[in-house]
Amino acid sequence: MSFAARRHMTLSRLVLSVSLALGIASPVLAQESPEPVLAPPANAAETALRDLYTREWEWRQGEFVREKVDGRWQSSDKLPSVTPEAWARRADYWKAALDALDAIPLDQLGREERINAAVFRTSIEASEASARWRTFEAPFNSDSFFWGGISPRQPFQTEADWRRFIGRLSDVPRYFDEQIANMETGLERGWSVPRATLEGRDKTLESYVLTGETNPLLVTFDRIPNTIPEPVRTQLREEGRRVVLEQTIPAYAKLLTFIRSEYLPRTRTTIAASDLPDGRAFYQTQIREYVTRDMTAREIHDFGLAEVERITAEMREVMGRAGFEGDLPAFIDYLRTDPKFYAKTPRELLGEASLIAKKIDGQLQYVVGTLPRYRFTILPVADDIAPIYTSGRGGLEACFFNTYDLPSRPLYNLPALVLHECAPGHSFQAALALEAPARPDFRQQTYFSGYGEGWGLYTEWLGTRMGIYETPYEEFGRLTFEMWRAARLVIDTGLHEYGWTRDQAIDYLASHTALARHDVVTEIDRYISWPGQALSYYIGYKTILDLRAEAERELGPAFDQRPFHDTILNLGSVPLPVLEEEVRRFIAEQKAAGRAQN
Incomplete structure (x- = not known):
């Protein structure tokens, strides 16, 4: 996309790009809720x-x-x-x-x-x-693809939904042709996805060009639920399969041929946003979009360097608590290579994630005042995208964990990952948004990465207050994730503003975190092909953490994290300056209420 x-x-x-990237169907529960009514102007x-x-x-x-x-x-x-x-x-x-x-x-x-x-x-x-x-003119990146969200991963529930889906499938040839024309124009003016980030991305198209029964689009029509009666179910299946075979598959085949024979050989060999036409100005607009603040690349780079140094000191302290004798690089190597830190089967990894999610459920009543009705499930990342997909991603309906290449999926990272992607992170956040108070449609359906990803990273830290991290290794996993996001500030600006090479960025992330090499390379390619987005996490996180420290300082013993968190979550997605203003309003109101009681 x-x-x-x-x-x-x-x-x-x-909120979750996973819902598009993985083709999640719309929930039925949301249809049961009446539309909120806004107060008159x-x-x-x-x-x-x-x-x-x-x-x-x-x-x-x-x-x-x-x-x-x-x-x-x-x-x-x-x-x-x-x-x-x-x-x-x-x-x-x-x-x-x-x-x-x-x-x-x-x-x-x-x-x-x-x-x-x-x-x-x-x-x-x-x-x-x-x-x-x-x-x-560069309509995809190493992480997300315009062709990847067309087939749903879960079946639609109504006849009308299936007919709309069939209509979209019949429109794929026109849609893909327009995307191809745009990519051609981009190539001509030097605006393309960097070639270095695209290895293997063409393979995500391969299953969609098959004419046999393993094509995901054909499989989809074998999953029409029995709640749709016959003969309608058979009619939908036959019509859908005809459209797929006659129209959709040829369009995917044409796109795959174009990607392999035309696009990949002609994509740019540079990697920096600053190498694009007027690229430095473009990168500054990307910073503004994702950070929702007027910050320069230099400010962000220097802030990242300072945070990397601070977190490194905390990592050494946790390494000492683990009783490891050796330096930090040796400890990281130990974590990456000892089999005891890795699941042996996909079911074991998903089971561990599920256990952590239920442990978190038991603590949520102490964290937030409002709990959503909607519930997520836990599923593996789909096979067709798993090799180049991130380790986990949470959405309204499901929290997905990547079970591809299990030796690159350490279990000590799972508590932080579940907190961030599932609850009280993204899946939880999306459910609350579904049940939000009366707001204009555009407010309920607008997303800012600084707010959403900042909250997700903050929930990883919040796990230290919830008793989620049980061992020094899991705490080190959390610090690895915090370091991962702090290092992004250095890497993203280094790549796009200061001339870093891809290998330099890979070495920096690998040497500062215990992330598996597979994840390191996947992430660096994401930062190269998606300028600025990686900056949103840590700056949003630090904004929320600083606001919490301010609230604790101003309110003293009267501070209660539940209304503090409710204030943030009830706002919905907002730019970071608005978040600061509204939380400070909450602090002032709490102080005034305390004075009135005294």
């Missing part, structure tokens, strides 16, 4: 703002061919247009929307509408910039 299109997913799909400024963001949201659904089904926006029976003309039209619309927003007197807005305005502005600025930079 292109960087531009990624910004227009709903929150349940974007208080004045003319609020009316103008609400009209603006409501019009834009409804226009956006039309642009990306989504329709409202049982109160929720879902994909229709078509795929969106990705032509240059479509993206130019969108860029013009978003520019006009920003101009209209500038004309609204923000000082006349109430608190909630000021937050709406800030979220709207930050989101639309990123969308407009992406369209202007024509990032759609």
Whole structure:
């Protein structure tokens, strides 16, 4: 999926990109909840703002061919247009929307509408910039692919859903042709995915060009549930298989031929964003988008170096508690090579992750005040993407763990991974978003990485307060994950601003963490092909951690982490400056309430 299109997913799909990347079907539970009702605007400024963001949201659904089904926006029976003309039209619309927003007197807005305005502005600025930079000419990266989210990993539940799916399958040839044309244009002007990051990515297409029964698209039509009665079920299966064989498979085959014979040989051999046309300016817009702050590459790089040094000292202390005699590199080598730290079967790894998730469940009542109704399951990453996929990713319906190449999946990392991806991290966060208080559609379905990934990394630290880490090895695994995100600040800016080589980045991450070599290479390729995104995690995490320290300092013994966390989660996804403002409001209100009681 292109960087531009990624910004227009709903929150349940974007929080977790896994929901798109792994083709998760929409939940039924959400359809049972009535639509929240917004309070009426208080004045003319609020009316103008609400009209603006409501019009834009409804226009956006039309642009990306989504329709409202049982109160929720879902994909229709078509795929969106990705032509240059479509993206130019969108860029013009978003520019006009920003101009209209500038004309609204923000000082006349109430608190909630000021937050709406800030979220709207930050989101639309990123969308407009992406369209202007024509990032759609490099419509995939080493981590995510526009062709990868078409087939669902779980079956649809209604006849209407299946018919919409068949419609999308019949639209694949047109959609792929537009993507190919965009990639051709990108190649001509030097805007492409770096070649060094693409090894093996073409293989993710191979299963979709097969005409036999193992093609995932054909397998999908063997999974139509019995809740859909005959003869409708047979009709859907026959129609779907015909579309796949006659239209979809040839389109996948054409794309695979293009990727292998045209795209891969002609992609750029440089790796830095700064090597793209006007690349330094582009990289700065990526920093602004993902960090939602005005920070320079130098500020981020230096901050990362300081945090790497701090975490290294903590790692040595934990190594001492483990009773290891030797230096830190020797300890890391020991963790990477001793079989006792690794699962022998996929079921063992998934079972360990499930046990950790249930242990976390027992602590959630002490962490947050509001628990969501919706529940996630635990599943393996699908076989077709597992070799080049990350170690885990959490979404609304499922928390996925990669069971490919088990010697690169250490068990001592699992507690931190489950906290981040499942609960109280992404799956938990997505469920709360599903049940959020009344907000405009665009607020409920906008996602900022600094907020979402910052919270995910913060939950790894929170596990130290929940009793989740039982051994020094698991604590070292947590520090490895914290180091991994701090090192990204150094690596991402090093790669895209300061001329680092791919090998230099791999060596830096490998020498500072206990991540397996497979994960190290996968992650570095992700940072190269997705400039700026990796910066969001640690800066968001540090923002939340600093706010907690401020709340503890200001409130003293009266500090309760449950309303503190509820304040963050109830906000929904917001830019980091808005998060700071709202948490400080919470702190002031708590202090005032304490004084009133005294």
